[in-house]
Amino acid sequence: MRIFSIQHHRQGLSEVERISADVDGVVDRLRDLPSVTGAVVLSTCNRVEVILDTDDEATPGHLRAALNEHFDTPPAWDLYLGEAALGHVFRVAAGLDSMVVGEREIAGQLRRAMGEAQRLGHTSLPLNIAVDEALKTSRRIARETSLEGAGRSVVSAGLDLIDVPDWRATRILVLGTGAYAGAVVAALRNRGATHITVHSASGRGAQFAESHDIGHVESLADALPSADLVVTCRGRGSHAITPADVTSPATFLDLSLKRDVDPEVASLPGVRVVDLATIQESLGHGIAEDTRRAQAIVNEGIAEALTKLRSRVVDPAVVGLRETVMGLVDDEVTRLPNRPLTHEDAALALRRLATRLLHIPSTRAKLAAERGRTDEYLSAMAELYGIGETPGIDADTLEAQSCPVTSLALTDLDSSPTREAM
Structure with missing residues (x-):
């Protein structure tokens, strides 16, 4: 897994705004690369995450170059690889990297981004596993800690601190026209605000006002004296x-x-x-212990996801084994005589099948001995067939599990009469 990331606390809100405005279509460009097998783009008010599943041939430099072709000015991406990328997805989903720690809005945004990618056929099995496990861990954090209550969206947390007796009568001026400004307008409307205007020094104010059905003011100096509340979300590094x-x-x-x-x-x-700073202080220091607990839950979730992802590495081999074995069985079935079978018929078919199954392992055993690889071969036999001792593996536990090839357990093959049948 590879993640190219632009984050509010790393590159700034203005860069997030720039990238999010042009991120549409980037998945199509990346999916054209033979090395990219899955892609999900999470674009929010304070981050852009390009989450990729790639093969080993995809170098970070090659991916970065292909990604940057989409932008007039190349972004200063943060890059996460492998387990670091997986950990990043989990922290983002849990709200641990958000402006207000623990906010739940990001989990819904990630879920919707994943759903859209699945609808378009842009995902892969590893991406599905990673995001599903991250969202599962996020829900567990919401159940087992109080971060969900403290971790509202940063907009809602800020508006909660404003003493407004009547939102409908409050005259509100919004500075900025990025995705964050859109979230501000939505949050204000949820509280009943109706007198909302926007100003932007970039010249995009009129278009933003029209698309959000609010007022537009050209002059900040003229608008400020009549505003009861001014919400700023430009983040350009200079005082507006x-x-x-x-x-x-x-x-x-x-x-x-x-x-x-x-x-x-x-x-x-x-x-x-x-x-x-005021918003963070208002949440108090009581969330520190919950944050530590959330990180511990995240670590557990990452470990579980890694186990699932690593098990998927052998899926092609298991599928190949299933097809080979079932092919041999089908072949032997076709060789059975076209009459009621006798005990000798069944025994002969089983011995012939066993001989064919053992031919390659037996031949490889001889070659391993000739090449001085006896220890490797015996270790493989212990792993595959349980022949010999395999440290750390309980034979009774293995016998109780179902076979990934046939989906049967040993008890399913026991045809001996039970006490009840007798």
Whole structure:
């Protein structure tokens, strides 16, 4: 598994916004590569994750080059490989890498991204296993810790801190037009807000306003005095609002990692500023123990997923074994005489089948001895047939399990009469 990632706390919200705006179609481009067998794109307000299942021929440099062809300016991707990639999926699904630790919104976004990829035929068995196990672990964390209550979406957590007596009457100005701004508008509407306008220095404000059915203002200076609440989510690294811009009392909700609101604004009379630090502090330190517990659950989930993924490596061999053995059985069945079978007929067929099954292992035993590989051969015989001692494996346990080739257990083959039948 390979993951190319752009994250809010690594590359910044403005880069997340840029990449998420152009990420459509990237899966089709990657799926055209023979080395890519599965692809899922998770694009949210604060991250873009390109999750790939590839063969061994796919080098990170080759994948990065193919991915960057989709963008005018190549992104500064973080790359996760193998088990690190699997761990990243689990942490993302659990909300442990979110702005507000434990938020559950991301799990739903990942589930929908996976569902869309499955609908389009873009997934693979390893990707299905990895994401399914990550979502299962996320649900377990929600059951066994209190992170779900504390870990609301960062937008909801911020709005919870704003003292608004009547959302319908509140005049709200949103600064920014990225995916994060869309989440802000949705959250405000859920609370009953109706007077929402947007401003963007990028010139995309009018288009955003039209697509979200809200008002648009060209001049920030003209809009600020009439706003009761200003929500900023640009994150471009420079202050959009300074003390000189604020001429009347207002509340500011700054949702950017790189603050949009100058910290000096908070010292102005009648002004309140709620930023990400305020949101995190409001959640308290009580979630620290739950976070540690969640990480332990994540580690358990990763270990279980790795076991399932590694078992899938032998699937082609098991399928091949099934086809070979069943082919031999079918061949022997066709050789049975066309009359009621006798005991001798059955014995002959079974001996002939056993001889054919043992031919290659017996021949390989002779070759192994000739080449000085006796120990390797005996070890393989112990693993495959239980001949000899295999450390750490209980023979009774193996006999109780079903065969992956025939799906039968040894008890299914026992035709001796039971006490009840007698």
